[in-house]
Amino acid sequence: MADFEIPSISVPIEIPTLNRDAMKHSSPFIAAPKHQEALGFPGELVDDWQSKAIDKFGELLSKSRALQVYMDSCVKCGACTDKCHYFLGTGDPKNMPVARQDLMRKVYRRNFTLAGKLVPWLVGAEDLTEEVLDDWYTYFHQCSQCRRCSVYCPYGIDTAEISMAAREIMDHIGKGQKYCNEILGKVHVIGNNLGLPEKALAHTLEDLEEDIEDETGVTVKLPLNQKGVDILLVTPSADFFAEPHVDGLIGYAKVFHQAGVSWTISSYASEAANFAMFIGSVEQMTLVAERIRKAAQDLGVKRIVFGECGHAWRVAYSFMNTLVGPFDFLDPDYPVPQHICEFTYDLIEAGALTLDKSANDHMTLTFHDSCNVARGSRMGNKPGGQFEIPRAIIKACCNNFVDMAADTIKEGTFCCGGGGGLLTDDLIEIRTKGASPRMRALKEVVEEQGVTHMAAICAICKSQFSKVMPSYGFSMDQIVSVHQLVSNAIVLDGQVVDDAENDVVTTAKNTDSNGDIATA
Amino acid sequence: MAYEINGTTVEADEEGYITDISLWNPELAVLIAEGENIEMDDDSWEVVNFLRNYYEEYQIAPAVRVLTKAIKKSLGPEKGNSKYLYELFPYGPAKQACKIAGLPKPTGCV
Numbered sequence: 001m002a003d004f005e006i007p008s009i010s011v012p013i014e015i016p017t018l019n020r021d022a023m024k025h026s027s028p029f030i031a032a033p034k035h036q037e038a039l040g041f042p043g044e045l046v047d048d049w050q051s052k053a054i055d056k057f058g059e060l061l062s063k064s065r066a067l068q069v070y071m072d073s074c075v076k077c078g079a080c081t082d083k084c085h086y087f088l089g090t091g092d093p094k095n096m097p098v099a100r101q102d103l104m105r106k107v108y109r110r111n112f113t114l115a116g117k118l119v120p121w122l123v124g125a126e127d128l129t130e131e132v133l134d135d136w137y138t139y140f141h142q143c144s145q146c147r148r149c150s151v152y153c154p155y156g157i158d159t160a161e162i163s164m165a166a167r168e169i170m171d172h173i174g175k176g177q178k179y180c181n182e183i184l185g186k187v188h189v190i191g192n193n194l195g196l197p198e199k200a201l202a203h204t205l206e207d208l209e210e211d212i213e214d215e216t217g218v219t220v221k222l223p224l225n226q227k228g229v230d231i232l233l234v235t236p237s238a239d240f241f242a243e244p245h246v247d248g249l250i251g252y253a254k255v256f257h258q259a260g261v262s263w264t265i266s267s268y269a270s271e272a273a274n275f276a277m278f279i280g281s282v283e284q285m286t287l288v289a290e291r292i293r294k295a296a297q298d299l300g301v302k303r304i305v306f307g308e309c310g311h312a313w314r315v316a317y318s319f320m321n322t323l324v325g326p327f328d329f330l331d332p333d334y335p336v337p338q339h340i341c342e343f344t345y346d347l348i349e350a351g352a353l354t355l356d357k358s359a360n361d362h363m364t365l366t367f368h369d370s371c372n373v374a375r376g377s378r379m380g381n382k383p384g385g386q387f388e389i390p391r392a393i394i395k396a397c398c399n400n401f402v403d404m405a406a407d408t409i410k411e412g413t414f415c416c417g418g419g420g421g422l423l424t425d426d427l428i429e430i431r432t433k434g435a436s437p438r439m440r441a442l443k444e445v446v447e448e449q450g451v452t453h454m455a456a457i458c459a460i461c462k463s464q465f466s467k468v469m470p471s472y473g474f475s476m477d478q479i480v481s482v483h484q485l486v487s488n489a490i491v492l493d494g495q496v497v498d499d500a501e502n503d504v505v506t507t508a509k510n511t512d513s514n515g516d517i518a519t520a
Numbered sequence: 521m522a523y524e525i526n527g528t529t530v531e532a533d534e535e536g537y538i539t540d541i542s543l544w545n546p547e548l549a550v551l552i553a554e555g556e557n558i559e560m561d562d563d564s565w566e567v568v569n570f571l572r573n574y575y576e577e578y579q580i581a582p583a584v585r586v587l588t589k590a591i592k593k594s595l596g597p598e599k600g601n602s603k604y605l606y607e608l609f610p611y612g613p614a615k616q617a618c619k620i621a622g623l624p625k626p627t628g629c630v
Contacts, residue, residue: 029534180533183627192630200578207586238629241583241614243602245629311628423629425535425615459629467612476606512611 004429006471007089007436009443015082019091023433027138028426029177038185039284042174049173050128054111056169061112066158067165071108072156074098080149081161085414086142089433094139097149097159100451103135104166125204127474129509137175140166142430144422145278146371146415163420171279179424180275187288192271198224201267204240212250217496220257222249222265225299229262232296233340234272234316235307236459244481245462248308251483254490255344263305269295272312273459277319278421281327286323289315293324302331305338306480310419310458313339313374339379344486345389348396354491357399363453364400365485366445367391368438368465369413370458384410390457390482397489402449408441416456418464432468439472446474523551537618537625544572544622553620556611560620564608565593571621581618581626 033043046052061068082088082098087095095098102124109116109125116125126132145160170176186195196204205222212220223229233256239249256263269291276284298302304327306316316337322328327336335342347353367390379385387410395401408414417434445451456462456479465479491497523530523538525548532538535556538548549568553560558566570590572580582590584602591599605613614626 173544179627186627194626194630195580195624195628197579200582203578204583204586207583207589211585236629241626241628242630243584246583246585463629 003031004432008431009436009440009472013088013437013440016088016091018093020090020093023090023095023142023430024092024138025084026142026427026430027134028422029143029178029426030137031178032183035178035181035185036174036176036336039171039176039181039281041171041176041181044262049133049175052173053128053133053169054107054458056172057107057165058112060165060168061108063164064161066161069155070101070157070162071105071112072193074101074105074157076152080140080157083149083152084143084159084492085146085148085417085437086144086430086434087353089417089436090142090430092142094135095142097153097157098256100139100143101159101162103132103139104162107132133170133175136166137170140170141177141422141427143420144371144415144417144433144434147375148220148371148412148415149410151375160420164277166280167421168280170288171281173284176279177421179426180279180421183275184279184284184288187271187273187275191266191268191291193273193275194237194241196240196270198267201240201265201270205265208246208250208253213252216492218257218492218494220253220492222253223263224265225267226262226264226324227298228300229264230301231256231261231263231305232269232292232299232301233263233265233305234269234292234295234312234337235265235340236272236309236312237406238459238463239307240270242459242463243466244477244479245308245459247484247487248481249483250308251481251485251487251490252340253310254487254492255340255347255353255483256514258442258490258492259343259347262482264299264301266295266299268298272306272309272316274312274315277311277315282323284487285315285319289320289323296327297329303334304330304336305340305343307340308457308459308483310370310372310460314372314400317377339389340483341389341393342379342385344393344483345380348393355397355486355489356491356497357397357489359488360398360485361400363398363400363480364402364440364449364451365480366402366404366406366451366454367394367409367482368416368454368461369409369458370456370461371413371415371419373457374411374413387411390455393482394485395453397485400450402445402451404441404445408437414438414441416458416461416464417468418460419458423460423464428467431464432471434465435468435472439469439474442474443472453478453480455480455485457482523548525551535619535625538622541622541624548622549620552622556616556620558609558616558620563595563599564617564620567591567605567608567617568621569584570594571617571623575621576625581614581623584614587613 143163609616
């Protein structure tokens with residue numbers, strides 16, 4: 001079906017032969033004036049775009065010491081060159097992190113350094129010409145801001161920050177990306193990326209309640225806009241819509257039910273994702289985060305729990321308090337905010353959940369660490385908790401678990417290929433090619449250790465894999481949600497269990513935890 | 521882009537989703553489907569009609585799970601599953617069937 005070549009994954013990862021301009025043709029649809037203007041950006045490329053861009057660049061440099069250091073400190077050691085999944089999947093030299101950074105660095109040198117102003121030809125300095133701007137638009141939309149390269153950079157140069165800055169500059173001269181900017185407009189008006197109105201959300205949740213009751217015989221509620229409850233669940237809207245995301249949502253609901261806590265979803269803040277991070281806009285990121293704060297206050301909750309969404313968790317864990325804090329109206333005995341995996345893990349540790357691992361015996365699992373969770377946040381109270389807690393949950397719910405190769409997981413994890421605002425059909429070629437390092441690592445454990453399914457805790461990863469896995473000989477349902485595994489294994493009080501012999505009503509261990517187990 | 525049908529022009533976005541959903545009609549659906557290499561049979565129409573009815577009530581396409589449940593009710597369990605829906609609409613029942621039904625594309629992490 002694809003009209004491009006799918007990279008071979010039958011050989012070990014190797015540095016590809018350089019293929020100049022291999023992905024020069026790939027750039028996403030440009031945002032329409034209405035999408036731009038809704039976010040306060042110019043509708044189309046402004047007449048004096050060049051000087052406006054340099055002004056904005058200067059402003060960003062003055063605000064961000066990090067950006068200034070990243071522009072100055074690269075020594076061209078080459079450590080990053082073979083670390084980007086998009087380079088590994090395409091061979092395009094501009095997808096080497098150093099070359100991607102240099103698209104911006106050369107303009108920095110020309111405009112902000114003495115040598116670049118006087119002798120540009122000696123120091124690799126260049127003006128921001130139309131051709132350079134096109135390169136920016138093309139190649140800064142071939143970066144998923146996954147930060148794998150920065151792990152291997154001896155100076156810690158973060159290409160994600162550079163790509164965010166480039167996109168911020170382009171938005172301010174009227175050259176924004178349709179996918180991200182259209183979606184942000186929907187969040188401001190409707191409350192989520194999908195554009196799912198309250199009535200449809202309510203209907204979807206009722207439908208899921210019916211399904212759970214049909215499956216288990218237990219009434220499990222998915223409350224909407226309920227005031228005075230303990231917990232506000234903020235989850236990616238894909239959890240209401242797509243597969244396998246929705247199976248994860250069912251898992252959260254069962255865990256809350258079994259913990260005996262009161263909780264709700266908010267239609268006003270029916271989105272965990274914050275695409276403003278992808279476009280590097282602090283103003284937009286603040287507006288989106290503010291919705292969550294407002295929903296929590298209006299509903300009078302004591303805690304905020306985030307569902308399975310990678311970059312949402314980075315924003316929530318690392319930035320939310322700075323953007324829209326303090327959250328002093330929440331219960332200080334619990335993490336602010338808390339990840340659903342922390343919530344479930346604490347219950348497992350306390351022995352408060354009955355989990356029947358055999359319910360997942362038809363699968364052998366591996367775990368894909370999502371980049372923003374792995375490299376942009378943490379979970380629990382120990383270093384590396386973001387790696388160990390999801391794995392501990394999977395192992396508590398499944399008998400068969402195998403990790404992929406060590407250099408492709410945890411802090412070295414490969415991006416799914418669809419992160420950072422690239423999960424759009426107009427970028428399917430770069431998405432597919434960029435997934436090849438992960439697909440290769442998966443293939444290895446499938447063939448050698450019998451892995452049948454890969455679990456993830458990010459809506460983008462799940463959608464990306466279900467789309468691109470068929471190109472690599474896998475099926476789209478081989479990607480699962482971590483809380484889907486919990487949902488399969490959890491035995492609810494009073495649940496009717498389909499036994500091979502007869503139907504039995506379990507007397508699952510009664511929990512009186514009320515979920516009152518805080519992560520210290 | 522745009523579709524030409526019965527002497528009129530119906531505007532669409534870069535990906536072929538029509539921009540004014542009130543201009544949709546069944547002939548246009550067949551034309552859009554042709555562009556997607558899909559031949560509209562009774563089952564495809566069942567899906568497209570369900571999407572349009574759902575959209576009219578909820579202003580959005582239904583979740584995949586809601587769609588499969590509805591199709592299971594109308595066409596039976598052997599067709600009410602995502603595998604069959606992907607056979608009808610290989611690029612995904614949500615996105616491709618929405619395009620044919622004249623509805624906006626679902627956006628976000630889907």
